[in-house]
Amino acid sequence: MERTAPPREPATPTPADAPFSELSGLLDGMPRQRGPLEAAVAGVREEPAPAAAPRSRTLRPWLLLPTPTGTPFTFGYATLLCLTSLIAAYADPALVHALLQGSSTDMAHLVRTPETVLIGSALWVAGGVTSPFAIAFVLVLTALERRIGGLRTAGVFLLGHVLATLATEVPVGLAVLAGHLPDSSLHRLDYGVSFGVAAGIGALAGLLPLWLRLPLLAGFGWMLLQDLLAFADPMTNWGHLIALGIGLATWPVVRRSYAARPRPARD
Numbered sequence: 724m725e726r727t728a729p730p731r732e733p734a735t736p737t738p739a740d741a742p743f744s745e746l747s748g749l750l751d752g753m754p755r756q757r758g759p760l761e762a763a764v765a766g767v768r769e770e771p772a773p774a775a776a777p778r779s780r781t782l783r784p785w786l787l788l789p790t791p792t793g794t795p796f797t798f799g800y801a802t803l804l805c806l807t808s809l810i811a812a813y814a815d816p817a818l819v820h821a822l823l824q825g826s827s828t829d830m831a832h833l834v835r836t837p838e839t840v841l842i843g844s845a846l847w848v849a850g851g852v853t854s855p856f857a858i859a860f861v862l863v864l865t866a867l868e869r870r871i872g873g874l875r876t877a878g879v880f881l882l883g884h885v886l887a888t889l890a891t892e893v894p895v896g897l898a899v900l901a902g903h904l905p906d907s908s909l910h911r912l913d914y915g916v917s918f919g920v921a922a923g924i925g926a927l928a929g930l931l932p933l934w935l936r937l938p939l940l941a942g943f944g945w946m947l948l949q950d951l952l953a954f955a956d957p958m959t960n961w962g963h964l965i966a967l968g969i970g971l972a973t974w975p976v977v978r979r980s981y982a983a984r985p986r987p988a989r990d
Contacts, residue, residue: 830899
């Protein structure tokens with residue numbers, strides 16, 4: 724006589740508000756598991772997160788040059804220096820000499836009109852637009868402005884220009900008063916953007932990766948030391964080293980500015 728199995732009782736569905744401990748099909752000790760009921764209640768299928776788009780590594784060499792929208796300070800300043808360089812190259816030599824003499828940051832002018840000569844001396848490029856410092860002006864200030872903005876770039880430039888000028892000219896005035904230098908030392912011709920550029924190089928080095936920072940500082944520092952050892956213009960050469968040190972001292976400020984600055988759109 725065959726024995727038949729008793730009929731199975733229909734499974735009672737688990738209510739949606741049942742406590743977590745009463746749900747079957749879950750592993751003990753594993754928090755927040757999605758069981759069959761929870762998946763049915765959700766009624767949606769989890770989709771995998773889309774993969775991030777690969778970052779473009781296309782080289783953009785034009786970003787080395789200033790633009791009116793991307794680097795307005797450097798672009799406007801470079802345009803002004805081009806105009807004054809054209810005046811220095813093609814204007815009457817007597818007029819050019821008078822303009823340069825009136826803009827010179829020698830001690831005699833610093834005592835009488837310090838604001839005028841400190842600004843006026845930064846409107847000329849010693850050696851013209853093809854000089855090394857003129858080329859460095861465009862490349863360094865463009866790179867610095869793209870990282871910390873035009874206002875802070877102008878601040879770094881002016882800080883190096885003004886402080887390095889005072890650090891080299893004030894000792895000359897004191898030496899003349901003490902009788903160690905002749906009075907003619909108060910009237911030396913001193914102008915150009917090189918102090919500001921040296922400060923910009925020092926500041927920019929703090930924002931570059933180590934493999935770029937070390938060659939930049941080593942190469943520029945070696946060039947300045949060679950000029951100083953040549954003793955052709957020791958006041959200016961000392962000024963370049965002082966300005967570089969001023970730029971290095973701005974690292975904490977420029978690094979904070981770079982970290983807080985939103986990344987601009989590439990132009």
